[in-house]
Amino acid sequence: MPNPVSSNRQDVDQALQRRIIKSKIRFTLWRWHRRIGILSAIFVLLLSLTGILLNHTNAWRLNQASLPQSFAAAFYGMTPPVIKSTSENGMTLSQLDGKALYFGEQAIGTCQGKLVGAVFVDEIWVLACSNEVILLSPNGQLIDRKSTDASVTNIGRCQSNVCIEYEEDQVQINLDTLELAASIGHNLESMPLQTPPPALEAKLRQQYGSSITWERWIQDLHSGRLIGAWGVYLMDGMAILFVLIALSGIVMWSLGKRRNKR
């Protein structure tokens, strides 16, 4: 016949063992929960703050506000843009980094290819880019534009007309119809491309940095991309730690609840 006293004692011992094990688990979890928490605290703060900002980019106009040129250079490796300009009649036409066109300080869009040159004739600006001819009014309004089949290498005055040159051909442009007619190989009077006046150059460089917005920068900071591919892995690692914090917290709470019930 089993001894009821020793049987009870065994139950008590087993219960005590289980309690000790659970305490050890809770203690271990608590220790690691604290370590992970300390390790990831700064990232929690960072992600929370950037998350709040990203939720309100429209209201706070972060999607319109431009990043300073120095930030753009530091974080995105943006080198100062190459500016090619031509000036006549007191006005300067510029192209930044082979893309954005400026009439003075006013952005007027882009053209197909790099700026080759421009002439001012009969109160009209005639610009040539590698694959396009553009006509502008004296105040920079777009009059007309036409793509070219071949690459333009030069533009200039040819007697009283405007001519453009391809690799081996020269053609005359009819400014009314933008039709091209064969030319007999005049010497073109072209204005060379150069850097713009210093004051204008500084203003154009400042404007060009505006392609990156604060919203973009905050998104890259939030995702970790700001420090490259490793930044993304770092954020992924932090996210895993956050999951571990949450799970360990739930388990500890659960174990503590059962203990309190006893």
Next chain:
Amino acid sequence: MDCCHKVKRLSFCIHALCVFLLAVICAPSVAQSGVFLTEDDFYQQTFNSQVPDVEVLWLKAEQKEQAKNILGRPFSRLRVRYRSLNQRSAWILEEIGKDRPITFGVVVDKGRIADISVLEYRESRGGEIRHNFFTDQFLGLGLRNNQAPTLDGRIDGITGATLSVRASRKIATLALFFHQLVMDAKPSELKQARR
């Protein structure tokens, strides 16, 4: 042996199916973009080889505003080039589909669309608009002069080409509007001094 043969056949079928699916998926995206008609060919077929000279329509402020209402965006140019013979005019106009411009050629005859062609398509999808089953819908349509001029007929869209269809509607309307300006204007006003 029979089992091995079956496995080999199954493996072959799977490989063949993969190649077929790959071809089906890739082929449409490759075939979408391209130049389908040059400007010269467009004018040749429009005017039966008797191509008239280029003319220029200078736009007044209120006309640019109407063009803006049609396109839903500012019309940046001060003038538009076209060719016309009698009551027939031909326009080459561009409008952005999703990201890239689509070049259209539109022929208007006596105030109705006689032809609309996609001269160049630059997107990776939506190029179905160049086919006759779509462009034939525009034939015979005219302009309804509302606050913002619209086509006086309905155009059925194409699934997966919504933005290209929208661009083609805008360009057809714009061409009709420009044609109306040309035909209404006195000849002396058409080639006015440059601004």
